[in-house]
Amino acid sequence: MSTPNTELAIILRNHGFSRTKQRHIVFNLLLNREPMTINELYKHADKQLDRASIYRTVALFEELGIVSRITIGWKYKIELSDIFTEHHHHLSCRMCHAIIPINKDELEQFIARLAKENHFTPLEHQVEIQGYCQSCADKQTVAN
Amino acid sequence: MSTPNTELAIILRNHGFSRTKQRHIVFNLLLNREPMTINELYKHADKQLDRASIYRTVALFEELGIVSRITIGWKYKIELSDIFTEHHHHLSCRMCHAIIPINKDELEQFIARLAKENHFTPLEHQVEIQGYCQSCADKQTVAN
């Protein structure tokens, strides 16, 4: 398997889109990092990208299945999709905002069964569990 | 058990908040109906409520546990919470936007176990499954 950036170039070319500096910047910001909000992408890009370009790039990447959105609280973040990382869900800590990825076949199967029981054809699903991670939970216990 | 509106009055009084026309309107819009966006609430209220009041009422109701938010796509909708309806999750149809409530103890238990395995203290969770409901899936099959 080629490098992620080559992979990106191939996907773009295969769909007739140009390979631009901006698209690679967004891609590399997401590579091997935690999911980011549009704003975080903007700040990390540090004047190299216009906001509008980020929105357009993210929209394109979503269409091409390069990234996907995950809900965190009532906002969303962007992460590289299952092509580049495995499909998983998250536990998100309300206190320190840590995001703990979980990857459970059992969960996937459960969702599939649930859909079937309801005569539903599942396309996508999101599972979000909010709470406290171990260290934040510990801090709370000590505080009380 | 008293009527839902009496129930609302009691909750408001117990927390030292006033019983106002506007709060009852929002409450009744949500009662026995599908989850609604802020905009849908505004339109259904038909000039009886200001947008700001809806936001404030929803925020208060959330604080008091009267309503909760659910994610649909990358937006949210408001629904009466588990006090007035049972705790459940949703299957949401991408085509006709129907929302099919599901109520699975099994799912709840599964999430609890998952959190425990990760030393995580769960507070809230959201499960959203997007896809096609039976009739929309049928339409698609016929079309192809």
Added chain:
DNA sequence: TTTCTTGCAAACGTTTTGCAAGGTA
């Protein structure tokens, strides 16, 4: 009467869009 709540209007943050200039094939 005192305190809480509302409506209005302005402000703010997020996302989208048109268009001319610049980059890619």
Added chain:
DNA sequence: TACCTTGCAAAACGTTTGCAAGAAA
């Protein structure tokens, strides 16, 4: 060169806030 993509600026939403007027306790 011809087409695609970007940056900029303006517009369109969604949400929040201050404040004076109105309603509830």
